Amino acid sequence: MTSRNSDSTGAESTDPDIRMAYQSITLQGSLNWLVLTYGKSCLQWSPALKLVAAGSQGLPELKQFIAQSEQSIFFAFLRVFVDGVTCFATITYIPEGTSGLRRARTSVAGRTVQSWFKGPQATLATSHLEDLTASAIRKAMPFTPVRPVGIARTSSEAPANREKTLPRAPGSVTRTASEPATYISMRGPPNFGDPSTRSQLREAARRSSEAEDRAALREEAARQARIKWLREEEARKAVEEEGARRAQLERDLARSAAMRMARQEEERAEEERRTRERIERRRRDAERRAEVARKLEEQRLEEVRRLEEAARAEEELKRKALERRDAARFAGVKRRRESRLAGDSLLLSGWVTVQNAESVTWRRRYFQMTDTLIRFYNKDKDVAGIPVDVVVLKDAKPSVKEWYEGFEELRAIPHSFALILGSGESPMMLFSDTNAEKDLLSGLLMTCP
Known part of the structure; x- marks a missing residue:
């Protein structure tokens, strides 16, 4: 199978029929299975896989089509509902009596088909249609789907008469060495000093804030001045470059005219x-x-x-x-x-x-x-x-x-x-x-x- 196109559903193939059937299966559309096989050209087998059938009646209809078909080797993609769970499966059917060389080529093509169909899926290869069952597909799934379970109630939804146990507060807390060495008791209001000290602290904080604002204004003024200078410098360079470009253009035109006259002669x-x-x-x-x-x-x-x-x-x-x-x-x-x-x-x-x-x-x-x-x-x-x-x-x-x-x-x-x-x-x-x-x-x- 040579370049491949991919769509939003993950199916990769140059055949639009395969992509449309795959979308209908994976997006819960009217189809739930499709079958691919090799096309025939004159007396030779074509290496390209083609969509030969699709249906909506599930696994029994798929098995009936394979059993009644004149072809020998098939690749199928199936959606089946097993035990309340939706499963997808990629199936390779190789009948008994197939030569070793064709069996090896079919195995390689089967891996290619599996890569077209993205997402969790069962992968089965069989030579007997009676072995192809819904339970076999469920067992071949790469993981076991988990059914939804009830949601446990939170502690706030517990019975009203149930006694609540709250965490106990520590007796005292000591700050780290990077903080002021102040002891705070959890059993009384914190002590931040007398009113005079608090006034001094507020004044110091105000002066520090004003100094920071003035520094920010100076930095902003310097930044705006630099931006203005850069713009003026860019404008000057643009004028110089435009003048040089015009002069070069005039020289090129004169040279082109002389060359054109010589060429005409x-x-x-x-x-x-x-x-x-x-x-x-x-x-x-x-x-x-x-x-x-x-x-x-x-x-x-x-x-x-x-x-x-x-x-x-x-x-x-x-x-x-x-x-x-x-x-x-x-x-x-x-x-x-x-x-x-x-x-x-x-x-x-x-x-x-x-x-x-x-x-x-x-x-x-x-x-x-x-x-x-x-x-x-x-x-x-x-x-x-x-x-x-x-x-x-x-x-x-x-x-x-x-x-x-x-x-x-x-x-x-x-x-x-x-x-x-x-x-x-x-x-x-x-x-x-x-x-x-x-x-x-x-x-x-x-x-x-």
């Missing part, structure tokens, strides 16, 4: 020279065009002849390929009939070279084919062990494609063909050692029930 002389060269060039071009036209006509006629021959050759190759396909289908039907008569479930085994969509490397594999699947092994001695890859044919509606049916890269590879499964898997390309082996293998694939 050079342009006039250059235009005369170009006119002479243009006339001469037209004459030479006319002669050269006549020669080129003659050679091009010869090349065109040769190319037409070559293309006609190539088209005839390609049509002949396609005709032969169609004949071989009919023969291969007949051989496949015959082999299936012989297998059923003999009671053998193994239709075909042998060596083939395979290239999967996830790799650009061709790998030689030993295979065993039945009605329902093909098992691939590194060696023919490994058939008793676990295969390196399995292709399920049952209900997959496999189809065989030749090089001229959209697989031009197979044109130069003898005995090759492409296998496409209707289940949505990426195309697989194969080639056999001989045409006979290719015809039998492709014929069996074309006649799968």
Whole structure:
């Protein structure tokens, strides 16, 4: 998933449909679930996640949609009400049988989807829809929501007949060394001296206040004077800079005028020279065009002849390929009939070279084919062990494609063909050692029930 846009609700994606559905879910709108999956482009899976469905009927509707969908891998976001608590969950559904590479890619995409949906949420990954329940979502929440509880009454709301216990005052308090050494008794009024002393103290405080006011006035006057001086200095500098700017502008204008006149003279002389060269060039071009036209006509006629021959050759190759396909289908039907008569479930085994969509490397594999699947092994001695890859044919509606049916890269590879499964898997390309082996293998694939 490449730059990402974010909205006020926290969902981050370039798809506006995803953001709108996410807002409806988190803001208690009409929707309570959405489902994302990979889009499809021709025969290849698109790496972008798209909104494929959304609903308002909760977890049962979400599970029903996943169960009935033709897709295989889904990412869902859900709001569910469990035990009086609203929970949110990000769900990754990976069905059983998914290859290891696709499972790893899906896990990475799941973390990306989880980062889109902000806030506390449960994170679940499952391969069985029956494991997806409301209780499982509640258990997967990163914290346990706490229900509201009653508020305890304060002491003022206690019963009226309850006896109140008040804190006791200390007997005496002594001030610190930074304060005047005066002892204050908590059992009598404080003693601040006689009236004469109090009058002297008030007078001293008044004089100190007046001195502070005078100092503040002096500081304010000095500050205003400095501000005035700074403004005058700025005005003077502005006048000087304006004069210098005007003088420089006049010099620049004079220099520009001189340069413009010189440039105009050079342009006039250059235009005369170009006119002479243009006339001469037209004459030479006319002669050269006549020669080129003659050679091009010869090349065109040769190319037409070559293309006609190539088209005839390609049509002949396609005709032969169609004949071989009919023969291969007949051989496949015959082999299936012989297998059923003999009671053998193994239709075909042998060596083939395979290239999967996830790799650009061709790998030689030993295979065993039945009605329902093909098992691939590194060696023919490994058939008793676990295969390196399995292709399920049952209900997959496999189809065989030749090089001229959209697989031009197979044109130069003898005995090759492409296998496409209707289940949505990426195309697989194969080639056999001989045409006979290719015809039998492709014929069996074309006649799968």
